[in-house]
Amino acid sequence: MTGEKELRCDYLLALDLRGLPVLVVGGGAVGARKTEGLIQCGARVTVVSPKLAPQLERRVREGAVRWEPREYHVGEAGAYRLVFAAAGNPEVNRRVAEDARASGVWINVADRPELGNLRVPASFRRGPLTVAVSTAGGSPWLAQAFRKLLEEVIDPAYGPFVEQMVEARQRLRAAGVGVSERREAFAEIWRSQALDRWRSGDAPGAKAVVEAILERWGAGDHGDSADRIAKKRSGHDPDPLGD
Numbered sequence: 332m333t334g335e336k337e338l339r340c341d342y343l344l345a346l347d348l349r350g351l352p353v354l355v356v357g358g359g360a361v362g363a364r365k366t367e368g369l370i371q372c373g374a375r376v377t378v379v380s381p382k383l384a385p386q387l388e389r390r391v392r393e394g395a396v397r398w399e400p401r402e403y404h405v406g407e408a409g410a411y412r413l414v415f416a417a418a419g420n421p422e423v424n425r426r427v428a429e430d431a432r433a434s435g436v437w438i439n440v441a442d443r444p445e446l447g448n449l450r451v452p453a454s455f456r457r458g459p460l461t462v463a464v465s466t467a468g469g470s471p472w473l474a475q476a477f478r479k480l481l482e483e484v485i486d487p488a489y490g491p492f493v494e495q496m497v498e499a500r501q502r503l504r505a506a507g508v509g510v511s512e513r514r515e516a517f518a519e520i521w522r523s524q525a526l527d528r529w530r531s532g533d534a535p536g537a538k539a540v541v542e543a544i545l546e547r548w549g550a551g552d553h554g555d556s557a558d559r560i561a562k563k564r565s566g567h568d569p570d571p572l573g574d
């Protein structure tokens with residue numbers, strides 16, 4: 332013991348897990364929660380567990396996850412890229428963690444986080460936006476409380492609004508609008524009535540507000556898709572007399 336306070340510092344990354352082989356050991360409530368988040372992001376999940384929580388049974392029936400109805404085999408964690416140890420038995424979780432670490436595989440340990448090298452933040456989504464909260468293992472309950480608080484502030488109307496922001500960026504770039512002008516355009520959309528229109532259920536109104544801004548920045552729609560604008564700029568206009 333050094334007497335110094337342990338450094339708690341989570342470096343939050345955004346992982347693209349599509350197609351990645353991931354192992355979840357233990358299919359109880361905790362394993363089910365982790366598995367659900369992984370499936371939603373397109374990971375190829377294998378659950379090794381003698382028993383399954385009901386929500387996981389449903390996912391197995393749907394074919395969303397592979398289930399090996401048995402106990403964990405020593406060494407098998409090394410065959411995956413990412414491993415979650417969520418068995419009810421601490422001895423098993425410790426073994427899984429050792430195997431993963433020996434093979435340089437990223438490992439999350441549900442009951443003894445310090446045996447692993449990654450933690451799962453509390454999170455929620457609004458379209459392509461993910462909001463995540465971590466307390467570096469210090470207070471999972473507080474992470475959950477902050478997630479709930481932020482879910483109220485960043486309400487569901489942000490879903491389509493974020494989609495609009497993404498499309499606006501694509502169109503501005505395709506129209507050749509430079510980065511400093513793009514910043515201004517985004518700030519205009521941010522300050523506009525678009526979000527309030529989504530909140531009041533006025534989708535056509537929200538679209539019209541953003542359309543007017545893009546028009547002024549030279550990225551108006553005119554029935555053109557971003558794809559066609561890009562082709563135009565590269566000299567491959569399929570319809571040169573179109574406008």
Ligand SMILES: C[C@@]1(CC(=O)O)c2cc3[nH]c(cc4nc(cc5[nH]c(cc(n2)[C@H]1CCC(=O)O)[C@@](C)(CC(=O)O)[C@@H]5CCC(=O)O)C(CC(=O)O)=C4CCC(=O)O)c(CCC(=O)O)c3CC(=O)O
Binds near residue numbers: 471
């Ligand atoms: C270190 C970490 C490792 C990891 O699992 O990645 C970990 C560890 C442990 N959690 C424990 C308990 C609880 N965990 C929750 C909830 C969540 N736990 C999550 C993450 C993490 N939990 C990682 C740190 C994240 C961070 O610090 O920010 C969330 C955010 C994400 C998720 O799991 O998907 C999800 C909320 C999701 C949401 O709702 O948004 C609740 C709340 C409840 O159940 O009501 C409780 C009870 C209250 C309490 O204890 O706080 C115990 C003791 C177990 C025991 O004693 O049996 C340990 C072990 C230990 O700390 O030693």
Ligand SMILES: NC(=O)C1=CN([C@@H]2O[C@H](COP(=O)(O)OP(=O)(O)OC[C@H]3O[C@@H](n4cnc5c(N)ncnc54)[C@H](O)[C@@H]3O)[C@@H](O)[C@H]2O)C=CC1
Binds near residue numbers: 356421
């Ligand atoms: N990280 C977190 O957010 C939290 C962690 N925990 C901890 O997570 C662990 C799991 O919690 P729960 O899902 O609620 O427990 P649970 O008892 O509901 O589920 C445990 C699962 O592990 C399986 N299992 C047991 N031995 C196994 C083996 N040898 N190989 C493979 N699977 C095996 C069981 O069949 C069962 O499906 C506990 O150690 C608990 O202390 C608890 C709450 C929150």
